[in-house]
Amino acid sequence: GQNIDQPTEMTATEGAIVQINCTYQTSGFNGLFWYQQHAGEAPTFLSYNVLDGLEEKGRFSSFLSRSKGYSYLLLKELQMKDSASYLCAVREGAGNNRKLIWGLGTSLAVNP
């Protein structure tokens, strides 16, 4: 079956580091995405992992372990504007059968 799990809510302090985990069970894994969605706005692309390891992009990093069905998004030097929902999405299948399966999102609150 298809299943993506991520924590519902997290709280962190401005300037700190936070790690948002995502575990998945899918068939035909073909990449994992992280998106950020501010309240009332559309999701925006953060990162993409298809091979094991860490991808770093500024204050944000994303890690993937395909054998463990596990990914995390690491946010460093947290800012108030990082308060948002973070969505984990897994692409599965190939060719015309490729689909994106989305987690329910992790709502992150950054406090001063």
Next chain:
Amino acid sequence: KAGVTQTPRYLIKTRGQQVTLSCSPISGHRSVSWYQQTPGQGLQFLFEYFSETQRNKGNFPGRFSGRQFSNSRSEMNVSTLELGDSALYLCASSLEAARLEQYFGPGTRLTVT
């Protein structure tokens, strides 16, 4: 380059009615995907169109349909609306079929009363 646009932004309909939502992708993008987002279910994939052809479809009833025009603009239609269809409908476009990165529009907030 202009982003993905969706019209209308807000819509109120009553049960049994039908509705058509429109999406204009980023210029040059030929792939358009539609999603339904609700607090309880998150983002649910509806369908994807590429070069006027439906490439993929999610697990929604036949009341949900869509199409894509030659200029890549896409419409989705929901017939015989139900209360449970109240949601944010998001459209996302991407280059070709690689879909490494999808660009989302602001969404259409549909309320069914």
